[in-house]
Amino acid sequence: MRAAVYYGPNKVEIADVPEPSPGPGTVKVKVGYNGICGTDLHEYYAGPIFFPTEPHPLTHAQVPLVMGHEFSGVITDIGSRVTGWSEGDRVAIEPIYKCGHCPACKAGNYNICAQIGFHGLMSDGGMAEYTVVPADMLHKLPDNVSMQLGALVEPMSVAYHAATLGETKPGDTAMVFGAGPIGIGLWFALRGKGIDDAFVVEPSATRRASIEALGARTLDPAALDVPAFIADHTEGRGADAVFDAAGVTPAVETALACVGARRPMVSVAIYEKPLTTPLLNLVMNESRIQGSLCYTSADFQAVIALMAQDAYDTTGWVESIAIDDVIDEGFEALHAGAKMKVLVDPTI
Incomplete structure (x- = not known):
């Protein structure tokens, strides 16, 4: 499958990589759209900042890694010990890995977990045709919320x-x-x-x-x-x-x-x-x-509910590009201020 692989500063390659398979507690998602974040730009031009150069304590992953933490998609395969989800479900992904036992996590503020990780920064992410995510990251999208809006749930939840x-x-x-x-x-x-x-x-x-x-x-x-x-x-x-x-x-x-x-x-x-x-x-x-840092599940649910009420409009500030254009039409255009928000379509 095609994926944007991060190696280090000014080195992201659009490469063919093995298609992942879900394990226990995870699902495979066919990515609809993946947004390019300001963090991605920082990593491309000045990183690695958050991309781990040694195994991350929660994901055990390190560079090179597939980029992408703002994405939507459709579940295509379900691993063992996953309940409540079906193939064909349309989802947005809340990409936080949390330890569950630090003081912040115990208080319910897992967005400031002491060991926080992100899918697409501390693991292979969504700037690819497929990715595998833990089931607890999934949020179901209503039928009237498009895949483009679904990819914006993550940054809109930050806000x-x-x-x-x-x-x-x-x-x-x-x-x-x-x-x-x-x-x-x-x-x-x-x-x-x-x-x-x-x-x-x-x-x-x-x-x-x-x-x-x-x-x-x-x-x-x-x-x-x-x-x-x-x-x-x-x-x-x-x-x-x-x-x-x-x-x-x-x-x-x-x-x-x-x-x-x-x-x-x-x-x-x-x-x-x-x-x-x-x-x-x-x-x-x-x-x-x-x-203010990140979001919690409550923010994701609130944003998705507002999207279902047509409260968000992408006109004039969001555009889509092919995955092969990630560097020129994505990173470089955003860095130059020529574009506002770019969503990568990994299928074209």
């Missing part, structure tokens, strides 16, 4: 988890910094939670146009004093929650200047450079920075 940590309620004012895929997902999640008064702050005219076409209200930080606007808009109260999906110092500084007293800035970005942001406003307002 939904962050939106939940913001503790917003209908009538609140929320702000999203960054209109990349996670920023778009945050806007969808906030809308799904009944937050109508939300603004997306984005300096790129192209990205602003993409999310405006979906119905979002945007602010251009190069043309507007964003904190002054929000202060006026909220009659001095400030935003009830701000979300950083940009990961750069100017966005964080502006976000902290906008957040209301005793309200959170939820950080769901990866910071490639150290932040040197003054925290005086944070102290004076008793506001806080809240980290």
Whole structure:
């Protein structure tokens, strides 16, 4: 079968590899679509970061490995000791490997497991025609949720988890910094939670146009004093929650200047450079920075339910490519900012 195999920085090969077979507790999935994630870009250009160069403690795998942790598919074969699933079931995959016994896992917060692993980073993943996954990673897709949307459940769950940590309620004012895929997902999640008064702050005219076409209200930080606007808009109260999906110092500084007293800035970005942001406003307002990592099963179920209600729209920001085009039309186009979100179709 065809697969995108990661060897190291700037070395991913589209190769023929053996087709896997399910073992006990696992199922074989014919992949529908696999999304290229920002993490995949980091690994391609600067890795290995998360790809293990020694056997991972949970998966026992190491590079070279098949990439891909954002994917949907159809079950084609079922291993022993698997119940509740049938061949032909359409599924999205929650790709977390967890130890089950660390303090975080025992508390139910397995998304911050001390030994966390990901299918497609610490094991062979979904950027292939087939992959084998543990049955506890499966989430059934309703008939009216497409395979393309199914491949977006994982990144949209990252955003939904962050939106939940913001503790917003209908009538609140929320702000999203960054209109990349996670920023778009945050806007969808906030809308799904009944937050109508939300603004997306984005300096790129192209990205602003993409999310405006979906119905979002945007602010251009190069043309507007964003904190002054929000202060006026909220009659001095400030935003009830701000979300950083940009990961750069100017966005964080502006976000902290906008957040209301005793309200959170939820950080769901990866910071490639150290932040040197003054925290005086944070102290004076008793506001806080809240980290957000991954998702849990509840986030997956919430996103799938919203998708079944047509709450997500891929128009203008998602496109599909063939697996042979992963480098040029995938990694390089995304890295150059020429595309927003790319789904790999391993069948073409």
